Amino acid sequence: MAHAEQRPTPEEIRAAQDDSPNLRARDLADRLGISEAEPVAARVGDGATRLRAHPDHLMPAAETLGEVMALTRVPACVHEKVGRYANYHPGPHASMVLNEEIDLRIFPKHWVHAYAVEAEGENGPRRSLQVFDAAGDAVHKIHMRETSDHAAWAQVVSDLAHDDQSEGQAVEPRQPPEAPKSVPEKADVLRAEWRKLTDTHQFLRLCSKLKMNRLGAYRIAGAPFVRQLEPDAADLMLEAVRDAGIGVMVFVGNRGCIQIHSGPLQTVKAMGPWQNIMDPGFNLHLRRDKLAELWAVEKPTQRGPAISVEAFDVDGAIIFQVFGIGKEGMDSRPEWGRIVEALPGLPAVAPVGA
Structure with missing residues (x-):
């Protein structure tokens, strides 16, 4: 990841996005040496809205969106489930969404940055809620589908909007995974x-x-x-x-x-x-x-x-x-x-x- 003094500005990130419109967000971030959150934050006010990231805010809001696609991933694996968010159980250290379709274990301290993202697609607007950790790595994403309740989208974005709607996002250095520990x-x-x-x-x-x-x-x-x-x-x-x-x-x-x-x-x-x-x-x-x-x-x-x-x-x-x-x-x-x-x-x- 790029050092702070080398990081591209939001304007430079947007220019790179415009030059490679078909490049996946994760691949663009890797190419620029930045976190995945930063290209999203570069579009605040232009298709992206910064949200309050805590799951106590996001999960009840997600329940109003109807059928969506939940996405959680690690670098080597992507897990996607279609369903409805329901039965949220909050907790200070661990929270849960427990239902037959969407089954999540959530660790709130890592839900640090969040955005509502909207872009025009071939079949209408593509909308998603995207959550990132302190380093700007993706934690969880909620993608709207054709069958989702798009009428509820604007209310969710309005209710969750953060006071800070400036473009750009400062991130912390990524913590390396813990190496295997044996005794x-x-x-x-x-x-x-x-x-x-x-x-x-x-x-x-x-x-x-x-x-x-x-x-x-x-x-x-x-x-x-x-x-x-x-x-x-x-x-x-x-x-x-x-x-x-x-x-x-x-x-x-x-x-x-x-x-x-x-x-x-x-x-x-x-x-x-x-x-x-x-x-x-x-x-x-x-x-x-x-x-x-x-x-x-x-x-x-x-x-x-x-x-x-x-x-x-x-x-x-x-x-x-x-x-x-x-x-x-x-x-x-x-x-x-x-x-x-x-x-x-x-x-x-x-x-x-x-």
């Missing part, structure tokens, strides 16, 4: 405590207590807790879920928002470096060449074993998690377990301390 001398403690888990949410607290993080723990835990898979097994997993017709939960999340799809996968289609799920109501776009590590993970719970397949990039940042959907109050799903068990693994390395 090999605590491997036996990790495994002993792992066996005692009764809920998947206890796992990150365990990692924190042992001064590790998720990927660091996976790298030293060994069987029967984890198995490292061939990266190409991500494709096989998605195709096997499609072929079996079972439901899964697909999690993609950044610092500020985790978005979840629950249901089957119907259309899995590779295009160049991308693997895509192209279903009514759910699209996933995965850069397979950015997937560095893939792990099968099993955690005990009171409702049976919770089995997941989890992907990480070269920096150790998580790309996605896929879990089976349990039935009748159980976390385990035999068909999902058999799919994961059949995935090709990398040669096993003896766990630390074993």
Whole structure:
């Protein structure tokens, strides 16, 4: 990202946009060495309106827009769900949108900048609400569709408009992802405590207590807790879920928002470096060449074993998690377990301390 003294002015950003009108916003930002928020902020007063960013303001407003497309992404994966925002649960540290279509875990401190964006498209105006973190990286976006309540748009923008409508946006330096953290001398403690888990949410607290993080723990835990898979097994997993017709939960999340799809996968289609799920109501776009590590993970719970397949990039940042959907109050799903068990693994390395 460009240093402050080298950053282009809003006028220069607009000129670059006009020179390359078909370039995606993220690609333009990369070309200019700036954050994704800055090209949006350069258009404040000209198709963009700065909004109050807190989810306590944005989520109730989104509920008035009818059917929309929710988008959450990380650099290697984009998760898109069509539905309505409803059943928002606020909280000081974590908030939620909980319904069958839109299922979000929200971390409000990272909802720092927000904009309503409107541009003319071939089939009428293209409208979206876009949220960014302190570094100007996208946290969550809400895209209006033909079926959305466009009559409600102007009221939402008016109600959420920030007092500051100046062009441009100052951003903070991007925080790098946390590198994998292991404490090999605590491997036996990790495994002993792992066996005692009764809920998947206890796992990150365990990692924190042992001064590790998720990927660091996976790298030293060994069987029967984890198995490292061939990266190409991500494709096989998605195709096997499609072929079996079972439901899964697909999690993609950044610092500020985790978005979840629950249901089957119907259309899995590779295009160049991308693997895509192209279903009514759910699209996933995965850069397979950015997937560095893939792990099968099993955690005990009171409702049976919770089995997941989890992907990480070269920096150790998580790309996605896929879990089976349990039935009748159980976390385990035999068909999902058999799919994961059949995935090709990398040669096993003896766990630390074993």
